[in-house]
Amino acid sequence: MPELPEVETVCRGLSENILGLNVSSVEVYAEKLRDFIPADLNKKILNHTITKIERKAKYILIHLAANMDLQTNGDGNVLEPRSPVLIIHLGMSGRLTIQDEAYQRKKHDHVILKLNGLQLGTVAERVSPRLRRTNDRGTLLVFNDARRFGVITLTDLENLSQHKLFRKLGLEPLAREFTVAKLKALFKNRNKNIKNTLMDASLIVGIGNIYASEALFRSGIHPERTASSLTDKDIKKLHEQIIVTLEDAIRAGGSTLKDFSKANGESGYFQYQFKVYGREGLPCFTCKTLIERIVQGGRSSFFCSKCQK
Numbered sequence: 001m002p003e004l005p006e007v008e009t010v011c012r013g014l015s016e017n018i019l020g021l022n023v024s025s026v027e028v029y030a031e032k033l034r035d036f037i038p039a040d041l042n043k044k045i046l047n048h049t050i051t052k053i054e055r056k057a058k059y060i061l062i063h064l065a066a067n068m069d070l071q072t073n074g075d076g077n078v079l080e081p082r083s084p085v086l087i088i089h090l091g092m093s094g095r096l097t098i099q100d101e102a103y104q105r106k107k108h109d110h111v112i113l114k115l116n117g118l119q120l121g122t123v124a125e126r127v128s129p130r131l132r133r134t135n136d137r138g139t140l141l142v143f144n145d146a147r148r149f150g151v152i153t154l155t156d157l158e159n160l161s162q163h164k165l166f167r168k169l170g171l172e173p174l175a176r177e178f179t180v181a182k183l184k185a186l187f188k189n190r191n192k193n194i195k196n197t198l199m200d201a202s203l204i205v206g207i208g209n210i211y212a213s214e215a216l217f218r219s220g221i222h223p224e225r226t227a228s229s230l231t232d233k234d235i236k237k238l239h240e241q242i243i244v245t246l247e248d249a250i251r252a253g254g255s256t257l258k259d260f261s262k263a264n265g266e267s268g269y270f271q272y273q274f275k276v277y278g279r280e281g282l283p284c285f286t287c288k289t290l291i292e293r294i295v296q297g298g299r300s301s302f303f304c305s306k307c308q309k
């Protein structure tokens with residue numbers, strides 16, 4: 001399952017490749033993934049230009065602006081309250097890839113957006129230098145999802161923060177809002193184990209099973225400790241290592257962005273060197289003690305019993 005660093009990597013890859021392109025056709029081949037794909041997707045985003053791509057938790061947000069708005073509003077402020085925002089979640093097996101026009105649709109390709117360079121003369125340049133594109137060849141953005149746990153839905157800028165998918169989300173670990181003080185407040189009186197606490201998206205978003213194990217190892221904290229038992233020193237260390245772990249993984253992913261644009265859809269996820277995750281029975285890189293695996297909340301946790309207390 002893609003975790004936060006993979007989703008961040010996908011967002012950065014998309015930003016480099018499709019920002020400023022215009023949606024010239026929308027092909028939808030499935031009625032439903034985890035939820036229904038909006039029946040009016042085509043109507044809402046056709047002839048819109050991609051103005052911004054960002055990650056929110058593990059969702060990919062593709063902001064769009066009507067080309068008419070782009071023509072009339074050249075001051076750079078292209079995001080109107082009603083500007084559509086395409087929300088994508090990769091689910092368990094979803095992939096977004098960029099293909100060229102000659103691409104033949106494959107099994108499980110559920111949505112294909114055809115994208116073109118703006119045909120509006122200098123509009124893109126007026127709007128923002130970042131939107132400057134001259135791409136005469138068509139580009140396809142393909143969403144493939146064999147297991148159909150992904151999400152493709154639509155909202156607008158005005159309703160984005162109150163959207164049902166985002167209303168109850170916890171702290172974003174790579175945003176400024178993620179502070180030691182806030183982490184400490186979350187852990188106070190919480191008697192659940194720290195591993196499952198970290199994975200609770202209503203508290204902190206985007207720390208899945210892999211990075212929870214990795215961040216705890218790097219912090220020297222045993223996964224079975226209760227969240228409330230963490231000392232101020234533990235919390236400070238954990239706060240730092242959550243950020244470092246995620247950023248390291250994003251950097252590892254960053255090196256494969258070229259491959260991404262070649263559309264094989266791979267992220268740095270597979271290249272990232274895990275310190276404990278998936279290493280049961282192998283020696284700890286720090287102390288040579290064999291890494292152990294336990295099951296917490298139905299998920300495997302990996303840890304070193306000597307390094308983590």
Ligand SMILES: [Zn+2]
Nearest residue numbers: 284287304307
């Ligand atoms: Zn160790």
